Amino acid sequence: MMRAHEAGAIHGQAGDRGPAWLRRPDDPNELVAHLWAANVSKTDGVLEVAGVTAPELAAEFGTPTYVVDEDDFRARARAFRDAFSGADVYYAGKAFLCVATARWIAEEGLNLDVCTGGELAVALRAGFPTERIGLHGNNKSVAELRRALEVGVGRIIVDSFEEIDRLAALTAELGVTAPLMVRVTAGVEAHTHEYISTSHEDQKFGFSITGGDALEAVRRIVDRPGLELRGLHSHIGSQIFVTDGFEVAARRVLRLQGQIERELGAVLPELDLGGGFGIAYTTQDDPSTPDDLARRMVKIVHDECAAEGIAVPHLSIEPGRAIAGPSTFTLYEVGTTKQVGLDGGASRRYVSVDGGMSDNIRPALYGADYSCTLASRTSEAASVLSRVVGKHCESGDIVVKDEFMPADVEAGDLLAVPGTGAYCRSLANNYNHVPRAAVVAVREGEARLVLRREDEDDLLRLDVG
Incomplete structure (x- = not known):
C-alpha cells in the first residue's frame, strides 16, 4: 500500500492558476489592504510600517523577523x-x-x-x-x-x-x-x-x-x-x-x-x-x-x-x-528561485526564503494559506503563480502555497507575509537547528526589539554532551 506524500494535498494543485479563490492581481505591487496592519503601506514598491521601511528593518534586525505594528x-x-x-x-x-x-x-x-x-x-x-x-x-x-x-x-x-x-x-x-x-x-x-x-x-x-x-x-x-x-x-x-x-x-x-x-x-x-x-x-x-x-x-x-x-x-x-x-508580518530575504514544470505544460515558480517551518509551521501542520508581497522594490514584470518555500529539509516546508508574484523576484529581494502575529512565533521551533527569529515592534517611526533573535550560542547552551 502506498502512503500519502508527507506534504499532503499541497502537492496536488496543478496548473498555473492556483486555487479557485486566488485572482491574478492587476498590479502585484499593490497591497490587499485588509490583510495588513493599519499602519502598513507601500511607497514606490517599498513596504513600510509606521514610517519604518522593510529594508531598514532588515538592515538593523536581520531576517527573518516578525514585525509588529x-x-x-x-x-x-x-x-x-x-x-x-x-x-x-x-x-x-x-x-x-x-x-x-x-x-x-x-x-x-x-x-x-x-x-x-x-x-x-x-x-x-x-x-x-x-x-x-x-x-x-x-x-x-x-x-x-x-x-x-x-x-x-x-x-x-x-x-x-x-x-x-x-x-x-x-x-x-x-x-x-x-x-x-x-x-x-x-x-x-x-x-x-x-x-x-x-x-x-x-x-x-x-x-x-x-x-x-x-x-x-x-x-x-x-x-x-x-x-x-x-x-x-x-x-x-x-x-x-x-x-x-x-x-x-x-x-x-x-x-x-x-x-x-x-x-x-x-x-x-x-x-x-x-x-x-x-x-x-x-x-x-x-x-x-x-x-x-x-x-x-x-x-x-x-x-x-x-x-x-x-x-x-x-x-x-x-x-x-x-x-x-493581523498586527504582524514576517519579513524574509529571498535566497534562490527556480521554475518547475507541471503537467500539461504549466509551470510554477518556487521562491526560497531564509525562514520557513521553523518560524511558521502552520502551512505544514494545518495546510494554512497565507499571502505575501515583494517588500523591497517595485516591479514591472508580469505576475506569475509562485510558491514561497523555506530552507528546511522537508518538502512540506511551505510558507505561501499559492500567490501571484512578479516574475523577476530574485535573490536578495525582501518578501513580507501578513497575518503572522498569532501561532507563528508561539509555535516556532529549532528544526534543523535554525535559531528562532526576532520580534520587532514598530511605533511612530521607531522600531525596537522585543524578542531578540536566537544565535548559535543559544542553540548550544542546552547541549551538555
Missing part, C-alpha cells in the same frame, strides 16, 4: 474591549505572548488567559495584575496550580476530576479559595464557515455535557470547601467567521446551567464562550468585526437565558488571533 495591536485590543463593554475580554496568550505584549494588554484594559506555567511566568515578569489572569490547560501540574493559587490568579478553568482533587488539597494546604470555571464540551466544533454538532466529544479538553461529566464536575466542586464555582466555560474551535456555532454552544451550555441551578441550587454568575474569532489570511477570508461579534453573541446569550428562564450571567470571551494575528 504596535498601534494596530493596541487598537484591536481596544476594539474588543469597547465592543464587549460590560463583559470581560481575556487576551488568549497562547496566540503570542511576550513581556511587551502582556504590558500592552494590561495597559489597554484587557485580562489575560494563560495555559501553562511558562505563560504565567511571562505575565508575572510583565507585572500583569494577577487578579486579571485566568489559567487554562488540560493537564496542569500540582506545581502550576500551586503557583497560580499563591500569586492569586483571578480564575482557574478546571478540565479534569483529578484537577478538582488537586485544587481541593492545595487550597486546604495554603488556606486560600480557588475561583473556578468548569470547561465543558458542548458537542460543537466550528471551523471557518461551518460547524458540526456531532462526533466532537472525543477530544482532550473539558467535561462532556451529554455524557454527564460536566454536571458531576460541578457537583464535586460545590461540595468541596476552598473551591468557589464561578461559572461554565466553552470553546468551540478556531478561525471562526460566523456565530452559528456559538449559538448552538450557548444553548447547550446554558441549558446545563439551568439544570445546575434547579438540581444543585448553585447560581453561576459567569459564562465564558471562548474565542477562535477568524482573521483574513488571504482574499478568501471575510472576518466579522468586534462590534458585529459582540452584538450577535450578546443577543444569543440573552435569548438563550430567556428561553431557559435563568438570569443572564456575566459574559467573557477570549480573542487571541483576532488581536495579534
Whole structure:
C-alpha cells in the first residue's frame, strides 16, 4: 500500500492558476489592504510600517523577523474591549505572548488567559495584575496550580476530576479559595464557515455535557470547601467567521446551567464562550468585526437565558488571533528561485526564503494559506503563480502555497507575509537547528526589539554532551 506524500494535498494543485479563490492581481505591487496592519503601506514598491521601511528593518534586525505594528495591536485590543463593554475580554496568550505584549494588554484594559506555567511566568515578569489572569490547560501540574493559587490568579478553568482533587488539597494546604470555571464540551466544533454538532466529544479538553461529566464536575466542586464555582466555560474551535456555532454552544451550555441551578441550587454568575474569532489570511477570508461579534453573541446569550428562564450571567470571551494575528508580518530575504514544470505544460515558480517551518509551521501542520508581497522594490514584470518555500529539509516546508508574484523576484529581494502575529512565533521551533527569529515592534517611526533573535550560542547552551 502506498502512503500519502508527507506534504499532503499541497502537492496536488496543478496548473498555473492556483486555487479557485486566488485572482491574478492587476498590479502585484499593490497591497490587499485588509490583510495588513493599519499602519502598513507601500511607497514606490517599498513596504513600510509606521514610517519604518522593510529594508531598514532588515538592515538593523536581520531576517527573518516578525514585525509588529504596535498601534494596530493596541487598537484591536481596544476594539474588543469597547465592543464587549460590560463583559470581560481575556487576551488568549497562547496566540503570542511576550513581556511587551502582556504590558500592552494590561495597559489597554484587557485580562489575560494563560495555559501553562511558562505563560504565567511571562505575565508575572510583565507585572500583569494577577487578579486579571485566568489559567487554562488540560493537564496542569500540582506545581502550576500551586503557583497560580499563591500569586492569586483571578480564575482557574478546571478540565479534569483529578484537577478538582488537586485544587481541593492545595487550597486546604495554603488556606486560600480557588475561583473556578468548569470547561465543558458542548458537542460543537466550528471551523471557518461551518460547524458540526456531532462526533466532537472525543477530544482532550473539558467535561462532556451529554455524557454527564460536566454536571458531576460541578457537583464535586460545590461540595468541596476552598473551591468557589464561578461559572461554565466553552470553546468551540478556531478561525471562526460566523456565530452559528456559538449559538448552538450557548444553548447547550446554558441549558446545563439551568439544570445546575434547579438540581444543585448553585447560581453561576459567569459564562465564558471562548474565542477562535477568524482573521483574513488571504482574499478568501471575510472576518466579522468586534462590534458585529459582540452584538450577535450578546443577543444569543440573552435569548438563550430567556428561553431557559435563568438570569443572564456575566459574559467573557477570549480573542487571541483576532488581536495579534493581523498586527504582524514576517519579513524574509529571498535566497534562490527556480521554475518547475507541471503537467500539461504549466509551470510554477518556487521562491526560497531564509525562514520557513521553523518560524511558521502552520502551512505544514494545518495546510494554512497565507499571502505575501515583494517588500523591497517595485516591479514591472508580469505576475506569475509562485510558491514561497523555506530552507528546511522537508518538502512540506511551505510558507505561501499559492500567490501571484512578479516574475523577476530574485535573490536578495525582501518578501513580507501578513497575518503572522498569532501561532507563528508561539509555535516556532529549532528544526534543523535554525535559531528562532526576532520580534520587532514598530511605533511612530521607531522600531525596537522585543524578542531578540536566537544565535548559535543559544542553540548550544542546552547541549551538555
